[in-house]
Amino acid sequence: MTRATIKDVSRVAGVSIKTVSRVLNKERYVSDEMRQKVEEAVARLNYHPSLAARTLAGKRSFQIGLIHDNPSPYYIFNMQAGVGQRCREANFRMIIQPCDVNSPGLIDDIGALIDQAQLDGIIMTPPVTDVGTALAELFRRKIPVVRVQPGTDLTATSAVYIDNVQAADDMTAYLISLGHRRIGLVTGHANYFASGQRLTGYRQALQRAGIGFDASLVFPGQFDFQSGSAAAEALLALDDPPTAIFASSDEMAAGVLAAAHRMGVSVPDQLSVAGFDDTDLAQVVWPSLTTVRQPIRDLGYAAADLLLEFGERIERRQLPHELIVRGSTAAPKN
Template identity: 55%
Template structure:
């Protein structure tokens, strides 16, 4: 074969041109990656042998298509939560001089998977951090694995062993808060569940129910109401609970925004908090300190969780090392909680 590379060191571009394929396809063969047909691979290897092509370090870097950026896939009705996640990811990326692409998405969109794959095709990120609920979308996980794209999951609730992840014990956190309310003397405790599409919602409900059982308190399903992690749903759920013939003496909402809605419903009805009604939330974002009275809540370290998930992506654990990091939660006791009757 007579080639233009007879008098010069052949390059990856020469191999691609002579084999009649793209540089990307040659790169995949160099790094022994998938998605190249046996026929094309044989042709590329033949051209490499005939031209004496030796992959350089630069060629191997090209094969990896390192963009020095990662993508954060996030969706949450709480702007503070999204901001904390973005800050945690960005701060960890900055330590390695990596750029972060934040891609909000609509979890209810029928084109969710197509939107994420389009981002991958257009931006070529080196990896993805998946926040809830995308972290539990099996279609997304399967597509990333099929493409060989690294990912880390933030607060996964399903198949936790499927890739590196960072989380808190949502079940344990809810158990601790309900146990605290029981210790104060409350026995009729309303619980507002978060958005069904988030695995954490079910985990927190499970922890609440487990705490009731551990204290020998019979579960009353009428005291459990569905919410959406936002103010309006918390207010609506509280209205339903406070309209009961025997209303609860405490309401535990599984987000601070919903707990703020509970406070609004109570204030509108002239119900004194915490003298007549105790209210507790979950997150410990700015809302918990801005409402009156300030919320008793569960503090989850959102920024630290995002940092940890990103660290697992950028500094993968060695084979056999733990792929999951569990960060601690904390009960924060403020003015919205007291024993029944305020005593």
């Protein structure tokens, strides 16, 4: 038993090959009678069109690429889930391309991917979003691109994002509302523009509350557990240590928690800890993390949606974030 082809379908339905193709592609000018005959035949033969043949003959490949260089399993998993769901709805396929922003072969890899697979579009996640040479290569090939949370050339491509400044502002304001005055900030990796945006939001909230900015309370991190731990140790060793630490990722927040545990500082009694992302992690550490929920899955879905709905046309979509309060924050005890 070999695969059914469009020819088989046309024979069974008693129509021409082209008519079958028309029905499959939902083209205009097909009578209901024809459509029904074809659909019956398709169902009876359990026919599935060959993607390779469609790609070769047509101008579309029904495939989009997801390019990422992001070490966070949680982020990637959810991004894929969102993109994947939208793809399934449109009967598209998703090709995953991990890459390395520091690799000299980056441009060639992306070019080869597009050439070989004839992708209909590309979704990029940070930090690849902001690699100028990669972007240039994509423009050169005139392929539709949607970027998730881009930091540069904001209007150059379609994009989906959350308002990082506002999100960091919200969290900082929340900590201030609890009564905290000295709030430590662990920033993210410098490659990510979100890191800077979150710093901006933090300063913005402080200023509004009339609290002076103290640079010694800001510690550079890398989004990972280790740097969160290191940051906490440094911040808690200050002469006048913070009563709360806001880490720019849940993973760093977990590092802060671990350091606090090690140093015998109880959370949230002696120290409030806040994260960012609301990954699975946030509910798995103890105490569970107060954090900002970033709708990663929805961002992926929206990115794929922009690609499929609008193609080359540049569109932007901002998604809402949400402050999630859990057990790691409380009013300072003095």
